[in-house]
Amino acid sequence: MTSFTIEIDGRPVQARPGDTVLELARGQGIDIPTLCHDPRLEPAGCCRSCLVEIEGQRRLQPACTWKATPGLKVSTRSERIERHRRVLMSLYLADHPVDADGRPPESPDGNALRHLTEGMPLLDLDRIDSPRAGRPDDDNPYIRFDPARCILCARCTRYCDEVEAVNAIALTERGGATTIGTIGMTGLLHTSCELCGGCIDTCPTGALSEKKNADLDLAAAEVTRTTCNFCGVGCQVDLHVLDGRVVRVTSPPPGTTVNDGNLCVKGRFAFDFIHSEDRLTEPLVRGEDGRLHPTTWQDAIEKTAAGLLGVKRRHGPGSLGFISSSRCTGEENYLVQKLARAAFGTNDCHQCAAT
Amino acid sequence: MFGAGAMTNSIPEIRDTDMMFVIGSNTTEAHPIIAMEMKRARRRGAKLVVADPRRIWLAEQADLHLQLRPGTDVWLINAIMHVILAEGLEDREFIARHTEGIDELRAVVERYTPEEAERITGVPAEDIRTTARWYATTRKAGIYYTLGITEHTHGTDNVFSLANLVLLTGHLGVPSAGLNPLRGQNNVQGANDAGASPIYYPGYQRVDDPEARARFEAEWGVPLDPTPGRTLPRMMEAVCDGDIKGLFIMGEDIVLSEPNVGKLEQGLNNAEFIVVQDIFMNETCRFADVVLPAACFAEKDGVFTNSDRRVQRVRKAVDPPGQARPDWEILCDIARAAGYPMPHYQGPAEIYAEMARLSPKFAGISHPRIETEGGLQWPCPEPTHPGTRFLHEGGPIIGRSRFRPAEYRPSREQPDAEYPLVLSTGRTLYHYNAATQTRRESGPVLKQPTNFVEVSPRDARKLGLTDGERVHVCSRRGTVHATVMISRRMRPGCIWMPLHFSEDRANLLTTEAGDSVTGTAEYKVCAARIERITDPAHTEDDGGARAAR
Ligand code: SF4
Ligand code: SF4
Numbered sequence: 063m064t065s066f067t068i069e070i071d072g073r074p075v076q077a078r079p080g081d082t083v084l085e086l087a088r089g090q091g092i093d094i095p096t097l098c099h100d101p102r103l104e105p106a107g108c109c110r111s112c113l114v115e116i117e118g119q120r121r122l123q124p125a126c127t128w129k130a131t132p133g134l135k136v137s138t139r140s141e142r143i144e145r146h147r148r149v150l151m152s153l154y155l156a157d158h159p160v161d162a163d164g165r166p167p168e169s170p171d172g173n174a175l176r177h178l179t180e181g182m183p184l185l186d187l188d189r190i191d192s193p194r195a196g197r198p199d200d201d202n203p204y205i206r207f208d209p210a211r212c213i214l215c216a217r218c219t220r221y222c223d224e225v226e227a228v229n230a231i232a233l234t235e236r237g238g239a240t241t242i243g244t245i246g247m248t249g250l251l252h253t254s255c256e257l258c259g260g261c262i263d264t265c266p267t268g269a270l271s272e273k274k275n276a277d278l279d280l281a282a283a284e285v286t287r288t289t290c291n292f293c294g295v296g297c298q299v300d301l302h303v304l305d306g307r308v309v310r311v312t313s314p315p316p317g318t319t320v321n322d323g324n325l326c327v328k329g330r331f332a333f334d335f336i337h338s339e340d341r342l343t344e345p346l347v348r349g350e351d352g353r354l355h356p357t358t359w360q361d362a363i364e365k366t367a368a369g370l371l372g373v374k375r376r377h378g379p380g381s382l383g384f385i386s387s388s389r390c391t392g393e394e395n396y397l398v399q400k401l402a403r404a405a406f407g408t409n410d411c412h413q414c415a416a417t
Numbered sequence: 418m419f420g421a422g423a424m425t426n427s428i429p430e431i432r433d434t435d436m437m438f439v440i441g442s443n444t445t446e447a448h449p450i451i452a453m454e455m456k457r458a459r460r461r462g463a464k465l466v467v468a469d470p471r472r473i474w475l476a477e478q479a480d481l482h483l484q485l486r487p488g489t490d491v492w493l494i495n496a497i498m499h500v501i502l503a504e505g506l507e508d509r510e511f512i513a514r515h516t517e518g519i520d521e522l523r524a525v526v527e528r529y530t531p532e533e534a535e536r537i538t539g540v541p542a543e544d545i546r547t548t549a550r551w552y553a554t555t556r557k558a559g560i561y562y563t564l565g566i567t568e569h570t571h572g573t574d575n576v577f578s579l580a581n582l583v584l585l586t587g588h589l590g591v592p593s594a595g596l597n598p599l600r601g602q603n604n605v606q607g608a609n610d611a612g613a614s615p616i617y618y619p620g621y622q623r624v625d626d627p628e629a630r631a632r633f634e635a636e637w638g639v640p641l642d643p644t645p646g647r648t649l650p651r652m653m654e655a656v657c658d659g660d661i662k663g664l665f666i667m668g669e670d671i672v673l674s675e676p677n678v679g680k681l682e683q684g685l686n687n688a689e690f691i692v693v694q695d696i697f698m699n700e701t702c703r704f705a706d707v708v709l710p711a712a713c714f715a716e717k718d719g720v721f722t723n724s725d726r727r728v729q730r731v732r733k734a735v736d737p738p739g740q741a742r743p744d745w746e747i748l749c750d751i752a753r754a755a756g757y758p759m760p761h762y763q764g765p766a767e768i769y770a771e772m773a774r775l776s777p778k779f780a781g782i783s784h785p786r787i788e789t790e791g792g793l794q795w796p797c798p799e800p801t802h803p804g805t806r807f808l809h810e811g812g813p814i815i816g817r818s819r820f821r822p823a824e825y826r827p828s829r830e831q832p833d834a835e836y837p838l839v840l841s842t843g844r845t846l847y848h849y850n851a852a853t854q855t856r857r858e859s860g861p862v863l864k865q866p867t868n869f870v871e872v873s874p875r876d877a878r879k880l881g882l883t884d885g886e887r888v889h890v891c892s893r894r895g896t897v898h899a900t901v902m903i904s905r906r907m908r909p910g911c912i913w914m915p916l917h918f919s920e921d922r923a924n925l926l927t928t929e930a931g932d933s934v935t936g937t938a939e940y941k942v943c944a945a946r947i948e949r950i951t952d953p954a955h956t957e958d959d960g961g962a963r964a965a966r
């Protein structure tokens with residue numbers, strides 16, 4: 063494909079057919095505010111926050127949808143753009159809850175409206191408070207929708223359509239009542255929703271949020287990057303830890319890891335098992351009475367070694383089998399086979415991978 | 418067959434593919450994130466052909482759904498190759514440069530005409546032709562498969578057939594193409610890589626290769642057994658036969674996951690010593706003499722290797738509960754207690770370094786490198802090597818690849834008058850293996866609380882079953898309870914059941930008849946029947962309704 067040059071804020075920028083002004087500007091480290099943009103989705107151009115001046119165009123145009131053409135001249139900063147943004151943000155805020163400080167409420171992943179209006183002198187408009195309906199009775203265990211915070215950017219519905227491809231949610235109703243709905247406004251469990259949580263992830267304001275950790279101070283959580291322990295895709299996940307407990311799992315941002323910002327229901331939500339009451343917490347050995355009894359590690363390890371060595375002594379190394387686990391780490395699998403081969407003299411060692 | 422048992426290509430390449438042939442993989446449920454990439458390719462206009470006995474979700478989205486009879490994959494794939502050769506669509510240059518044995522392949526697939534294939538597989542001949550043409554004439558065309566291909570008595574034949582197809586059309590060493598087994602569990606690939614295999618040391622070095630053995634003997638300081646060991650299915654047989662009397666089991670619930678488990682339980686009862694190391698008390702613990710509490714993935718460090726050969730870090734985020742400890746620590750202690758001088762490793766980084774030192778394939782990979790560069794895809798032979806996005810660039814790694822023509826062999830167990838239905842088992846989106854993790858989670862439990870059996874509307878009508886009714890599903894080996902789910906996804910004559918529910922174990926039904934090479938059991942085909950539960954009270958209630966049917 064032939065590349066060509068365009069100009070952004072007076073800088074020459076190499077572009078290829080199909081590139082959008084937004085992508086090219088961000089590639090140069092030029093910040094253009096966006097709300098409805100998500101690199102995983104087709105540009106929608108509906109929030110108007112990314113408008114820029116394009117030479118030869120009378121009106122401001124959305125950077126997220128405008129495709130580069132040879133010789134294109136763009137400015138991302140001007141009086142006019144400033145003015146536009148101020149009016150636009152003021153309108154958004156008139157229809158958005160505000161905290162005591164008059165600013166949009168924070169959300170676990172940052173409320174983009176709060177961030178974008180930081181230090182911006184806003185207009186004093188009358189409140190609008192559109193009558194968007196929610197689904198307060200939705201009994202799904204994971205996903206909460208707060209209609210007041212919704213800015214109708216449709217990222218969630220587009221994600222559900224374009225990425226997850228199940229169309230469980232859609233823009234419903236009309237005019238000021240337009241909201242994120244389901245068929246018949248039923249709970250998500252009764253729709254085609256697969257509880258992937260991608261809609262929460264893409265929502266820029268926190269209108270969609272997690273129920274599991276709603277009351278926690280998530281901002282204080284420590285985050286550890288690791289690999290999901292379910293299927294073989296190897297999604298990268300961030301474990302959010304508060305008081306020694308995993309309270310939330312998110313994906314690294316789109317474009318950075320193999321899962322491109324996405325997770326499935328297991329990877330995102332199935333983490334309660336980690337802190338389950340039923341976890342094994344002490345070594346057990348079977349006693350004379352035929353039951354398992356708690357013991358010390360030293361005793362358990364000695365009994366393990368003696369038991370396996372006893373079988374080997376009585377029947378030879380061919381009487382031992384070592385089953386390793388595709389759930390455990392590479393290093394642990396390495397050690398199991400080393401244990402079988404070097405310590406017990408048998409190649410009868412296999413992982414349980416049939417299922 | 419081309420030299421490595423892994424996805425030839427990478428997950429992020431899927432979005433740029435122009436055709437996907439998905440066979441024996443319910444990708445949206447088993448690998449949701451790979452399915453997202455497929456959906457993305459679809460939106461770009463890539464063609465999608467799905468071969469599966471069930472009308473799975475992906476099949477609904479497909480340009481073509483080849484709804485074959487369970488177990489007839491070899492027929493289908495051979496017929497596709499028949500068309501390709503008959504119409505001269507093969508990649509002659511690739512065949513001449515990189516393969517051998519094309520004449521043998523030609524001789525075998527000659528007989529697999531699309532018309533005959535239609536009779537055996539149930540797939541219309543025209544659809545087979547279309548698939549063959551699309552696949553052969555699209556350069557970026559990838560094959561994706563999983564357990565629906567391998568869990569058969571002829572699983573190896575299935576894989577060979579697919580590999581033949583790839584070679585015949587030169588879809589190797591090309592981005593967004595290749596032959597791609599999708600791994601069911603987080604670290605199936607990594608466990609294989611690390612040598613948790615009876616035949617291979619770490620890095621796919623055979624135990625009967627004297628040179629490899631010498632290297633491991635030198636590093637480990639002991640003489641090693643030169644004879645390959647037994648695969649898991651063979652070990653399970655040996656447990657049943659009383660040949661294996663001592664078992665060490667890490668992180669697996671064999672009583673749930675292994676086929677024909679009734680027989681296995683007898684064997685376990687007769688064993689002399691069994692150790693189970695796991696995070697939960699599982700079903701197999703009933704037979705254990707010692708149970709060791711292990712740390713879960715969030716409580717330890719290490720690496721997992723995903724389906725596209727990507728070695729990625731696992732990092733400790735929280736402490737293990739109570740006295741539970743990381744498996745690697747426990748393993749070192751056991752080795753030392755048994756008199757073997759296992760080194761006092763500082764941690765998994767050092768263990769990985771030992772493995773990398775012994776395995777040319779991963780020699781360039783290390784924890785510090787992953788820390789700075791992110792996941793690395795093997796082969797990665799040196800610390801400066803960037804890793805390998807797709808394999809076989811410029812021809813198969815092993816030099817020339819030989820075609821391995823496979824003849825169709827029917828599945829071992831065929832339906833008959835007594836067991837007229839074909840039962841397949843598998844996974845669902847909401848649960849995972851023994852479901853010890855997912856059944857502690859509200860969402861999956863609300864979505865799928867109990868075991869169910871999917872039945873086609875036609876079979877349901879024939880048997881007088883209603884949706885949601887509890888029934889017995891029986892095979893020659895056992896009986897389990899399930900809730901009827903009448904589903905248009907099913908082919909008439911076929912039923913499907915998940916394997917996640919410990920109180921209704923699908924594997925009481927399945928057969929341990931295994932693939933002749935891998936021993937992998939035929940979880941996908943066993944003869945079964947459904948019996949209504951004739952509870953008197955229940956019968957009185959709906960007796961009228963049933964008589965009327
Ligand atoms: S959780 Fe996933 S499937 Fe459900 S509504 Fe959100 S995006 Fe759609
Ligand atoms: S998040 Fe889902 S798709 Fe990703 S690895 Fe985990 S289980 Fe697999």
Ligand code: FES
Pocket residue numbers: 095096097098099106107108109110111112113124125126127
């Ligand atoms: S980000 Fe461009 S219009 Fe919303």
